[in-house]
Amino acid sequence: MNIAANGASCPYRMDLTASDVHGEHDVLRSRGAGALVELPGEVRAWAVTDPALIRWITTHPQVSRSARLHWPAYVAGAVPDDWPLRNFADATNALSSHGAEHRRLRAPLADWFSRRRVSALDAHIQETAGHLLDQLGTADPHEVVDLRARFAWVVPLAVLNTILGVPDELADALRTAVDGSFTTSDTAAALAARADLHRLLGEVVAIRRARPGEDLTSDLITACDAGTLTPQELTDSLLMIIAAAHETTVNLLGSGIASLLTHPRQLALLRAGAHPWEEAVEEILRHEAPVSSLPMRYAMADLDHPLLQTPIREGELILLAFGAAGRDPGQHEDPGAFDITREAHDHLAFGHGTHFCLGARVARRTGALALELLFERFPRLALAVPVEELESLPSFISNGPRALPALLYGAARP
Numbered sequence: 001m002n003i004a005a006n007g008a009s010c011p012y013r014m015d016l017t018a019s020d021v022h023g024e025h026d027v028l029r030s031r032g033a034g035a036l037v038e039l040p041g042e043v044r045a046w047a048v049t050d051p052a053l054i055r056w057i058t059t060h061p062q063v064s065r066s067a068r069l070h071w072p073a074y075v076a077g078a079v080p081d082d083w084p085l086r087n088f089a090d091a092t093n094a095l096s097s098h099g100a101e102h103r104r105l106r107a108p109l110a111d112w113f114s115r116r117r118v119s120a121l122d123a124h125i126q127e128t129a130g131h132l133l134d135q136l137g138t139a140d141p142h143e144v145v146d147l148r149a150r151f152a153w154v155v156p157l158a159v160l161n162t163i164l165g166v167p168d169e170l171a172d173a174l175r176t177a178v179d180g181s182f183t184t185s186d187t188a189a190a191l192a193a194r195a196d197l198h199r200l201l202g203e204v205v206a207i208r209r210a211r212p213g214e215d216l217t218s219d220l221i222t223a224c225d226a227g228t229l230t231p232q233e234l235t236d237s238l239l240m241i242i243a244a245a246h247e248t249t250v251n252l253l254g255s256g257i258a259s260l261l262t263h264p265r266q267l268a269l270l271r272a273g274a275h276p277w278e279e280a281v282e283e284i285l286r287h288e289a290p291v292s293s294l295p296m297r298y299a300m301a302d303l304d305h306p307l308l309q310t311p312i313r314e315g316e317l318i319l320l321a322f323g324a325a326g327r328d329p330g331q332h333e334d335p336g337a338f339d340i341t342r343e344a345h346d347h348l349a350f351g352h353g354t355h356f357c358l359g360a361r362v363a364r365r366t367g368a369l370a371l372e373l374l375f376e377r378f379p380r381l382a383l384a385v386p387v388e389e390l391e392s393l394p395s396f397i398s399n400g401p402r403a404l405p406a407l408l409y410g411a412a413r414p
Helices: 021-030 051-058 086-090 099-113 115-119 122-137 147-152 154-164 168-180 187-210 216-225 231-261 264-271 277-287 322-326 360-377
Strands: 034-039 043-048 144-146 294-299 317-320 405-407
Touching (some): 021 322, 034 317, 051 317, 086 294, 099 216, 099 231, 122 360, 144 147, 147 154, 154 231, 168 231, 187 216, 216 231, 231 264, 231 277, 231 360, 264 277, 264 360, 277 322, 277 360
Antiparallel strands (some): 144 405, 294 317
């Protein structure tokens, strides 16, 4: 497939393995606030790195999230079934909709991520994290443990399973499917994982239909039975919640653990109570946005802005680089430095405008509580390898460490 931007040439080819996401953002930034890029399948898009331009685009009435309505190539059937990013276009949920349809699909979800609902999760988050830390505490003092696999990954999923009403017997399989569905470096693996994810969510819906509970899935089934959601919209809404609330929190925790272990003075300030853990979370989100770049938006008309060297034409694709915005040198002094004491941690890690991430409150609260409990329980926690040896996720979308090998008690026995 070669779906080119109108009149554009010489696109920057995105690194699908994300071997140096911040270096890539620097390259994109050097090409202007909006740079032409090539995505998988030779699809061209405008990658936007400037935070002011991102805010403008995310609130512009002529910018859509709906491929079904506003991407000409998709409407014409020119996008192959095996295009690696097709799931973002195919989904029928609040993330991939526009206008009145977006409001309809978002409405039944909003209450479950309200301040009241999230505050009520505190005890569950603490209990879940505490149980995992108890399990970690039984490890041999010299054992290297993967904190991503055994902590950062598990805490958010347990919280999300409670919200969604996922039965215990499906939790492990769902976890495996979610983990593989965000890769952009292995198309076949990603497509297989997404197929598993859809199948498992179908099982969750079937179980909750037979045994309704006080959970989001049961509420969405009720909405579906009332005719306000289609069965496809129900399943795709669950898929969106997993992406919005789980993947972001896993990467927030993973990047947060790595950053704090490699900045001991910052960690000491938190342990001493000089700064709240919520401030650390905001700096983690700025410094290592859990979602580096998010596909896709579609221009419904020609878009021109003083920051754009070339107007974005109607029908062209837009990729918003939220991770680049957090390190914008025009907005932050020494943007590459990790510093929880900054006066402002301005970032766009959860997006902006009407599509602001529904799971933001859950991610923030889970991050603050889980990080505090981890470092309180293991005060001598240390990475088992130099931070430079940590591998990133092979995705230009999802940003975080692939594994976190750590020593719970440092170099010495407790």
